[in-house]
Amino acid sequence: MRSDNVKQGPERCPNRSLFYALGFTDEELERPLVGVVSAFSEIVPGHAHLDKIAQAVKDGVRMAGGTPVMVPAIGVCDGIAMGHEGMKYSLPSRELICDSIETMATAHQFDALVLVPNCDKIVPGMLMAAARLNLPAVVASGGPMLAGKQGERRVSLSQMFEAVGSYKGGLIDAATLDDYTKNTCPGCGSCAGMYTANSMNCLAEAIGMALPGNGTIPAVYSARVQLAKHAGMQVMKLLEKGLRPRDILTPEAFENALATDMALGCSTNSVLHLLA
Structure with a gap:
């Protein structure tokens, strides 16, 4: 094993002592x-x-x-x-x-x-x-x-970008923009x-x-x-x-x-x- 370079033989006792400091056992190091x-x-x-x-x-x-x-x-x-x-x-x-x-x-x-x-x-x-x-x-x-939800519409970050333009263009109001902002990204995961x-x-x-x-x-x-x-x-x-x-x-x-x-x-x- 490649890892034997840091855990096998008397020359590697100093290395192994540091593994033991981390809580590793002999079984794990095998x-x-x-x-x-x-x-x-x-x-x-x-x-x-x-x-x-x-x-x-x-x-x-x-x-x-x-x-x-x-x-x-x-x-x-x-x-x-x-x-x-x-x-x-x-x-x-x-x-x-x-x-x-x-x-x-x-x-x-x-x-x-x-x-x-x-x-x-x-x-x-x-x-x-x-x-x-x-x-x-x-x-x-x-x-x-997962997709978010704005009203009854399923949305993703693409619609969030569009919502900014819609707000600046007067197509939606501040409350709707805030709804997008808070509900477009519902939790963890890649956008x-x-x-x-x-x-x-x-x-x-x-x-x-x-x-x-x-x-x-x-x-x-x-x-x-x-x-x-x-x-x-x-x-x-x-x-x-x-x-x-x-x-x-x-x-x-x-x-x-x-x-x-x-x-x-x-x-x-x-x-x-x-x-x-």
């Missing part, structure tokens, strides 16, 4: 170390529930005989960063995410990775890291937000609509790096937690078989992703990320 990279935070609606998704992934890894180790990743909410200088930090954050995962996985010699993203630059940043590291890896995203986040979560599935349902099961459904558990179990199968991202990310896989992109009408940003 198993593969699986990095569970979670983008959980309290500032991104698509990430607000990723602590639960990451825990489900860890459960799956343990059920399949691995030792999960949760490590963090940053994430920018493009919606909150929109319209001010913060937007300049969004795309560069993709490279920071990729670099930080490489740093954590290499410094601690993880045997495999389960990547837990959900939003725009986080999904491609994690996929880039998977390809760069070429360790057995599975993406387990957080899932899309409802085929924006970059949902596009990349679907393409992660189409390209072979995520399990079926990764792009479409809503964030709040129990099936999303079940999928995360299966992702944790699946990465152990990949590790056993020695199947790595570069075995999966073939030219044919990219062609399949591009075909899916066209069929779904994905965000044009998906081209930017697939090239990266």
